[in-house]
Amino acid sequence: MGVCTVGDYLLRRLQEIGVRHVFGVPGDYQLEFLDQVEAMDGIDWVGNCNELNAAYAADGYGRLNGIAALVTTFGVGELSALNGVAGAYAESVPVVSIVGTPATFVVEGKQKVHHTAGDGDFTRAAKCAGEYTVAQAILTRDNAASEIDRVLRFCWLLKRPVYIMVPSDVAYETIEAPADPLALLEPSSDPRKLEKFAGRARDALRAARSVAVLVGPEVDRYHLTGQLMELAERIACPVACLSNAKGVFPEDHDQFIGGYAGKLSDAYVRESIENADCLLALGTQFTDSVTGGFSQNIDPSRVIALHPTGAAVGNTQYAHVSMKDALLALAGTGVHKPSAIASLLQRRARGQAYEPVRSARLVQERFWEQFQAFLEPGDVVIADQGTAYYGCAELPLPHDCTFVGQPLWGSIGYTLPALLGTMLAAPGRRHILLIGDGSFQLTAQELSTLLRNGLHPVIILINNDGYTVERCILGADASYNNIATWRYDRLVEAFDPQDLAVTAKANTEDTLAAAFAAARSNRDRLVFVEAVMERLDAPESLVKLGKAFATADYHHAPVS
Incomplete structure (x- = not known):
């Protein structure tokens, strides 16, 4: 045991689990804690323009770093951030949401202080946060050490946000705290259930004439890419991914056949996945936006499904079987x-003849061809929901690329702050953002x-004059899908008093090629490219998805 303050203990624990940056906005109820952040070696404060952006940045950071931390003030700050925290919850990103609250005696006395409704009720925001976090704590001098450890373990184990309230009079309280590093929890298996699962799965695999693997996002969240690779290569079968797991399996691999999105899939991918005698569905989540509006046609009786804490063979469920143990068991x-596999790269090479860049007006199809050539191994690609996400989802990524999107929560604007987080989490890589106007x-x-912060991403703004993703669903020419016209290059100039950015505008193929050339030669500067295209020009997959969404049962009340 050792003596330290509550705030310092929380920060030390965050350091131990890999947090090097803390995002947020200052507020008077957490200034004492922020002083402790600034004094702590190894953790940097990253002040954001607002709390929502801070939460988005923490989400991006958590995806690449494994865990993140966010600090806001009571009420106004935490509720502003809650949409971003909820997105991290939906997409299984571990974020520690730390909220500075009024002093304990203020809460106990139900005083009518600022950032409250003035009725002495200090519980409303915490109730909201409880809906989108997997563990919550209100720190006191007596419980701080145990509660901090408990909540952080849940964050790591369940890969979802947690909520810690630090009263302003508690941060500097002195406590006796454990000196040993925090022991993090990992999903574990019941040995008997694991053995039963492995036996049943082995029989299913051996009886199958054809096997395929479909990869979902939980493989990435639980850092199991190595185990996935070992299993796929031992079986030697085709591998596809859902778009929210893009890049988790190397897309230049001979076994990778492409992305699966139900009826929106390439015919070869769809046949390989839906007609396999045995489909290994690894960490998959069949949501509307990654399945072409629930258009997947997969027979559950032919599926071996793995999730973080459970598995299934057909309709037989095996609780308390961890995905890691299940992957190792299947590989063993x-x-x-082995089967004849037409990989994604092979099919692309056979099916596409490259056309030289022309002076023609820029269109989506040609934009994505040039962007494909712009990508390099190791890039981090972040794509906002809409034309950016669905256009990028169809491209083969070079080796060791990471893809970041938010197709389940789908909060537009998420990716620009998330880019800040990914860059601070992985500063040695090139980061490219694709975002609509x-x-x-x-x-x-x-x-x-x-x-x-002196960061040097490539930001590509797809200017198609409004909400094209919504136009693909409904209201192609409706005023509610219009937005104000901005002079985006002047906005960059306004934010850049030290001349750290390079801007370019492209509305033809050759001006886009020049913009990408400028990005390659200015790696030590932020590069902002505005790519201008027609408002109804969209990737084919988005057009089809829009039609599926427009007619989906869950978008309309049932007819009586």
Whole structure:
């Protein structure tokens, strides 16, 4: 045991689990804690333009770093951030949400202080946070050490946000705290259930004439890419991914056949996945936006499904079987089902003849061809929901690329602040953001934080004059899908008093090629490219998805 303050103990624990940056906005109820953040070696404070952006940045950081931390003030700050925290909850990103609250005696006395409703009720925001966090704590001098450890373990184990309230009079309280590093929890298996699962799965694999693997996002969240690779290569079967797991399996691998999205899939991918005698569904989540509006046609009786804390063979469920143990068990079955695989890269090479860049007006199809050539191994690609996400989802990524999107929560504007987080989590890599003009206008001010921190991403703004993703669903020419026209290059200039950015505007193929060339030669500066295209020009997959959404049962009341 050792003596330290509550705030220092929380920060030490955050350091131990890998947090090097803390995002947020200052407020008077957490200034004491922020003083402790500033004094703590190894943790940097990253001030954001608003609390929502801070939460988005923490989400991006958590995806690449493994865990993140966010600090806001009571009421106004935490509720502003809650949409971002909820997105991290939906997408299984571990974020520690720390909220500075009024002093204990203020709460106990039900005083009518600022950032409250003035009725002495201090519980409303915490109730809201409880809906989107997996563990919550109100720190006191007596419980701080145990509660901090408990909540952080849940954050790591369940890969979802947690909520810690630090009263302003508690942060500097002195406590006796454990000196040993925090022991983090990992999902574990019941040995008997694991053995039963492995036996049943082995029989299913051996009886199958054809096997395929479908990868979902939980493989990435639980850092199991190595185990996935071992299993796939031992079985030697085709591998596809859902778009929210893009890049988790190397897309230049001979076994990778492409993305699966139900009826929106390439015919070869769809046949390989839906007609396999045995489908290994690894960490998959079949949501509307990644399945073409629930258009997947997969027979559950032919599926071996793995999730973080449970598995299934057909309709037989096995609780308390961890995905890691299940992957190792499947790899150890000795099943080898080699098949003739037409990889994504092979099919692309056969099916596409490259056309030289022309002076023609820029269109989506040609934009994505040039962007494909712009990508390099190791890039981090962040795509906002809409034309950016669905256009990028169809491209083969070079080796060791990471893809970041938010198709389940789908909060537009998420990616610009998330870019700040990914860059601080992985500063040695090139980061490329693809974002629509409508999305950009929601969180544009965080561009100034990127510049203030001297970061050098490539930001590609797809200017198609409004909410094209919504136009694909309904209201192609409706006024509610219109936005204000901005002079985006001047906005960058306004945020860039130290001349750290390079801007370019492209509305033809050759001007886009020049913009990408400028990005390659200015790696030590932020590069902002505005790519202008027609408002109804969209990737084919988004057009089809829009039609599926427009007619989906869950968008309309049932007819009586």
